[in-house]
Amino acid sequence: MARIRDVWINWFEGEENGYNVCPFQEWTSEDRIEVLEQAEIVKVTERLFDFIENRMEDIPEELLHEVYQKSVLRKNMTKITLDYCFVMFDGERALAIDTLGYQTPIRKSRLTTKQERLTKEIMESHSEKKKCFDLSFDPPPKEYHILSPHPKYMVGLTRKERQLKQLLFMALDQLQTSGTSAETRYWYTEWNPAGYEEVQMNEKEEVWDRLFDEVKHGWSDSHYDLCQKMIKGQPFFEKIWNMHHEEEVK
16 A cells, blocks of 8 residues: 655635645635645546546545555544545645545545655555556547636736636626626726727627636736726625635735
8 A cells, every 4th residue: 555644734625626726836825724644545547647636526436445444644642544535646746535435526625745755655666566547438529618717827827816717707797797788898898998989889798708818818907907997896806806805915
């Protein structure tokens, strides 16, 4: 058996996209770090790693059976055995998973740089003994949408930028659903004042498509300003905005 001890864990719960499971370099003092006294390491194919990292679908039963109650959480002075918790490794990448007793990867965490290196060393020493788990089927391509953006729209962004961009997308989704043509043209003009005359005669969907097409790539001061303006006066969105800024201040 291949196990790693004293694993620092920063769980991200309910994340279906791997870009929201922050690397160690992006952990903050406000994150709740836990320690796994020991964790079972399982070797998986790149395909299975991608599947578990970027979806909230059932993990193969054979893998769950392999790791059942083999990982232990240290909490204060007590030790808690976790039903389906493990570190998966595909030869290069490592990711900790906890299903909270279910069959889906409810919680996910990156490892520290040191523990990623140690995981690789442990697995290389067990390479001939360890079974490599894979999917028994070819999953259909993952469908992305405005509330679950494609990874290409998050490339190169910091943790805060990714969070605010997803908030901006939420505001844009609301605008598409319930905004009027006049409101959509207004927000496009806020984003691109030079395009004011061009959109005055366009239908709502055409203007919205143009706005989304222009903001979906990258992150800039203009993205930041548009997001701040669009969420103003909306308590739910403002709460998310303030939460991210409080984290930055702390």
